[in-house]
Amino acid sequence: MTDDPPGGFLTLGDLEAAAAAKAPPDVWEFVQGGAGEETTLRGNRDAFHRQTLRPRVLTGVDRVDLRTTILGSPVAAPFFVAPTAYQGLLCADGELATARASSAAGLLSVYSTLSTRSLEEIAAAAPERPRWFQLYLQPDVDVARRLVERAERAGYRALVLTVDMPLLANRDRQLRSGVAVDGPAPIGNGPDVHSPPRALPPDGGRFTLRVDTGATWDVLDRLREWTRLPLVVKGVLTGEDARQAVDHGAKAVIVSNHGGRQLDGAPATLEALPEVVAAVGRDAEVYLDSGVRRGSDVLMALALGARAVGLGRPVLWALAAGGEAGVARLLSLLAVDVATVMALTGRTTVAAIDRSLLGTPRW
Numbered sequence: 001m002t003d004d005p006p007g008g009f010l011t012l013g014d015l016e017a018a019a020a021a022k023a024p025p026d027v028w029e030f031v032q033g034g035a036g037e038e039t040t041l042r043g044n045r046d047a048f049h050r051q052t053l054r055p056r057v058l059t060g061v062d063r064v065d066l067r068t069t070i071l072g073s074p075v076a077a078p079f080f081v082a083p084t085a086y087q088g089l090l091c092a093d094g095e096l097a098t099a100r101a102s103s104a105a106g107l108l109s110v111y112s113t114l115s116t117r118s119l120e121e122i123a124a125a126a127p128e129r130p131r132w133f134q135l136y137l138q139p140d141v142d143v144a145r146r147l148v149e150r151a152e153r154a155g156y157r158a159l160v161l162t163v164d165m166p167l168l169a170n171r172d173r174q175l176r177s178g179v180a181v182d183g184p185a186p187i188g189n190g191p192d193v194h195s196p197p198r199a200l201p202p203d204g205g206r207f208t209l210r211v212d213t214g215a216t217w218d219v220l221d222r223l224r225e226w227t228r229l230p231l232v233v234k235g236v237l238t239g240e241d242a243r244q245a246v247d248h249g250a251k252a253v254i255v256s257n258h259g260g261r262q263l264d265g266a267p268a269t270l271e272a273l274p275e276v277v278a279a280v281g282r283d284a285e286v287y288l289d290s291g292v293r294r295g296s297d298v299l300m301a302l303a304l305g306a307r308a309v310g311l312g313r314p315v316l317w318a319l320a321a322g323g324e325a326g327v328a329r330l331l332s333l334l335a336v337d338v339a340t341v342m343a344l345t346g347r348t349t350v351a352a353i354d355r356s357l358l359g360t361p362r363w
């Protein structure tokens with residue numbers, strides 16, 4: 001990880017401010033916005049603010065080891081790059097910059113069906129690290145199957161099925177700003193996976209998405225016939241759904257509310273995590289995303305049973321602020337923060353982060 005701060009970014013807040021100044025206003029609204037009144041978007045951060053940590057002292061913390069494994073692959077730290085669409089809107093290299101920086105940092109990264117670069121180009125940019133492909137289930141079965149086969153052929157090590165977007169939520173800010181992502185952002189995985197701009201009632205359908213709105217749990221069985229890649233189900237918030245996912249063969253689930261971009265009124269992911277861990281934690285890995293910004297957030301999620309956490313918007317900020325060097329800087333800032341909070345709580349290994357780390361929540 002780089003020690004050389006591009007542009008002197010010292011915190012994630014610096015990256016966010018630089019990105020806000022650089023990104024076109026409609027793109028910025030698309031990145032930052034959430035669904036409805038953004039209650040869930042705010043709730044994600046509030047939940048981390050409410051949780052407290054119980055530090056232990058004098059445990060000898062001169063060496064802190066962040067390494068862990070995710071679905072068996074060694075990684076340098078218990079966080080990863082979550083899939084986000086259209087990274088080319090934030091910097092010219094788009095996903096290639098993300099792939100190079102996360103690979104150099106030894107971290108897992110996940111790439112969206114709606115990437116601006118093709119999944120093969122992304123794979124070629126950073127061949128040697130664990131990399132996963134995120135699938136939006138295409139209504140055309142052949143299109144979906146071809147994507148899955150391409151991902152397996154290109155060396156992606158898991159297939160992440162995102163299930164919290166059977167349709168696009170009403171995102172007030174995005175609708176108002178009218179982001180025209182259909183126009184400037186080419187879809188790297190081919191024209192098949194994206195529908196042309198069209199007006200959807202009510203009114204704001206410039207940003208459209210092709211997903212199989214009729215999909216049910218048996219889709220996981222079909223995916224397992226198409227590929228030997230492990231399946232990860234992204235976007236579960238209940239123990240019941242996590243159980244369904246695992247019963248249908250998922251090896252892992254991601255507790256996510258899509259960064260507050262889908263169901264406004266959904267719980268914060270930190271609140272939903274315990275019931276998911278209780279339901280499937282013995283049979284599958286559980287990850288969390290949505291609102292993770294600090295080392296203390298990472299430790300709280302791990303203490304509640306997550307194996308790793310994902311970062312969405314911060315990677316987009318970093319891309320806008322400094323491209324590949326910006327993402328490298330983000331990942332190293334977070335790694336230093338995680339290591340610092342581990343030392344301050346008396347934990348020198350990821351395995352030592354357990355429930356005894358959690359204090360009473362502030363209500």
Ligand SMILES: Cc1cc2nc3c(=O)[nH]c(=O)nc-3n(C[C@H](O)[C@H](O)[C@H](O)COP(=O)(O)O)c2cc1C
Nearest residue numbers: 031082083084085112162258259290291311312313
């Ligand atoms: C601009 C943007 C685009 C996204 N695109 C996708 C996507 O294509 N596929 C997907 O599964 N999730 C997508 N997500 C959700 C992220 O994977 C992740 O769940 C979320 O951003 C985490 O919350 P955070 O932004 O607070 O870190 C997107 C999020 C953002 C902000």
